Amino acid sequence: xxxxRDEDPRIHGIRTKIRVVPNFPKPGIMFQDITTLLLDPKxxxxxxxxxxxxxxxxxxxxxxxxxxxxFIFGPPIALAIGAKFVPMRKxxxxxxxxxxxxxxxxxxxxxxxxxVGAVEAGDRALVVDDLIATxxxxxExxxxxxxxxxxxxxGREKLNGKPLYVLLEYYPEA
Amino acid sequence: xxxxxxEDPRILGIKTKIRVVPNFPKPGIMFQDITTLLLDAKxxxxxxxxxxxxxxxxxxxxxxxxxxxxFIFGPPIALAIGAKFVPLRKxxxxxxxxxxxxxxxxxxxxxxxxxVGAVEPGERALVVDDLIATxxxxxAAMDLLxxxxxExxxxxxxxxxxxxxGRERLNGKPLYVLVEYY
Numbered sequence: 419x420x421x422x423r424d425e426d427p428r429i430h431g432i433r434t435k436i437r438v439v440p441n442f443p444k445p446g447i448m449f450q451d452i453t454t455l456l457l458d459p460k461x462x463x464x465x466x467x468x469x470x471x472x473x474x475x476x477x478x479x480x481x482x483x484x485x486x487x488x489f490i491f492g493p494p495i496a497l498a499i500g501a502k503f504v505p506m507r508k509x510x511x512x513x514x515x516x517x518x519x520x521x522x523x524x525x526x527x528x529x530x531x532x533x534v535g536a537v538e539a540g541d542r543a544l545v546v547d548d549l550i551a552t553x554x555x556x557x558e559x560x561x562x563x564x565x566x567x568x569x570x571x572x573g574r575e576k577l578n579g580k581p582l583y584v585l586l587e588y589y590p591e592a
Numbered sequence: 593x594x595x596x597x598x599e600d601p602r603i604l605g606i607k608t609k610i611r612v613v614p615n616f617p618k619p620g621i622m623f624q625d626i627t628t629l630l631l632d633a634k635x636x637x638x639x640x641x642x643x644x645x646x647x648x649x650x651x652x653x654x655x656x657x658x659x660x661x662x663f664i665f666g667p668p669i670a671l672a673i674g675a676k677f678v679p680l681r682k683x684x685x686x687x688x689x690x691x692x693x694x695x696x697x698x699x700x701x702x703x704x705x706x707x708v709g710a711v712e713p714g715e716r717a718l719v720v721d722d723l724i725a726t727x728x729x730x731x732a733a734m735d736l737l738x739x740x741x742x743e744x745x746x747x748x749x750x751x752x753x754x755x756x757x758g759r760e761r762l763n764g765k766p767l768y769v770l771v772e773y774y
Contacts, residue, residue, distance in 0.1 A: 489663035
C-alpha cells in the first residue's frame with residue numbers, strides 16, 4: 419500500500435524533491451536519487467514523520483537499515499519510536515560475529531550481514547529500504563518501509579506476503 | 593575539545609556502550625564498534641542530543657556525513673537543527689555530477705565525492721563521522737566543502753583516538769568529540 423491515492427499533503431513535496439538520473443549506474447536504469455530530498459530539511463523531516471506516525475506506539479523494538487541509504491532513513495525513525503537501530507552491511511564491514519544472507523540481484527548475487535545478538539527472538543522489526551536476515555533469528559518482520567517503490571519491477575511480490583509501506587510510486591514515462 | 597572533560601552525565605552511558613573489537617580489520621587494531629551503542633535507544637538518543645545541543649541555533653545549514661557510519665549520526669543531527677544533510681561517498685556511488693577529493697591512508701589512497709550543487713558558497717557546515725583516527729578522511733571531507741565555498745564550522749565525532757593525532761591534522765579546524773579512547 420502507498421499513500422499515493424489518499425495523498426497526505428506532504429507527499430507531493432517529497433515526490434518533487436527526488437531527482438531521477440537516467441542511465442545510472444547502467445544504460446536503461448532511471449536512478450531514483452534521494453540526495454536531493456535530503457537537501458530540503460522540511461521534505462526530509464516530512465519523510466521521517468510519515469513513517470514515525472505510522473509506526474509509533476506499535477511496539478516495534480528494531481529498525482533494521484541496509485547499507486548505505488538505509489542508514490540515512492532508519493536511525494531517525496528508530497530514535498523517534500524508541501527502537502534500536504541495526505545496520506545490515508556488506509560483507510566484512512561488521513567487526514563482530516555475524517550471520518549472513520545471500521541474495522540474488524538482477525545480474526548476480528550479493529550478501530548482507532548482521533551482528534549476532536543485535537536482534538533477539540521475539541523482537542518486532544521494521545526493515546527500512548530492503549529485505550534481510552532478521553527472520554532467521556526468530557524476530558517478526560512487521561513491515562518493510564521504503565520511500566520509493568518501482569511497481570513495474572514487482573518487488574512487492576518477492577516479499578512473500580510481508581506488508582510493504584511506501585510513500586511514493588515511480589512509473590517511467592512511456 | 594571533548595565532552596569528556598566536564599563530563600556530562602550522559603557520556604559515561606555512551607562510552608560503556610561502545611564495544612572494542614581487537615584485531616579488526618587487521619592485527620593490532622582495536623576497533624571501536626558503535627553498533628552496540630545503536631542497540632541502546634537511550635544512549636543513541638543521548639549521543640544525538642549532545643551534538644544537537646551544541647549546534648542548534650548556530651546558523652548551521654549543512655551537515656555533511658562521511659559514508660557509511662557518518663550516515664547514521666549525521667541525519668538525526670541535521671533533522672534536529674534544521675540543516676540539510678549531504679552524504680560524502682566513495683567513488684561512483686553518487687549518480688549526479690560530483691567533485692572528488694583524493695586522500696592518503698596508512699597504506700594507499702582513497703577518494704571521497706560530493707554532489708555538485710549540494711552545498712553553496714557561504715553555507716556554514718558541520719562534518720560528522722563516527723570516529724576520528726589519523727584525520728585523513730575528515731580532511732578530505734573539509735576540503736570538499738571548502739572547495740565549494742562553504743565554511744566548515746566544526747568536525748564532530750563520537751570517538752577520538754588521540755594518539756593518532758588526527759586533531760592536529762585538521763589545520764586548526766575545531767573538533768568536538770564525546771569520547772576519547774586510549
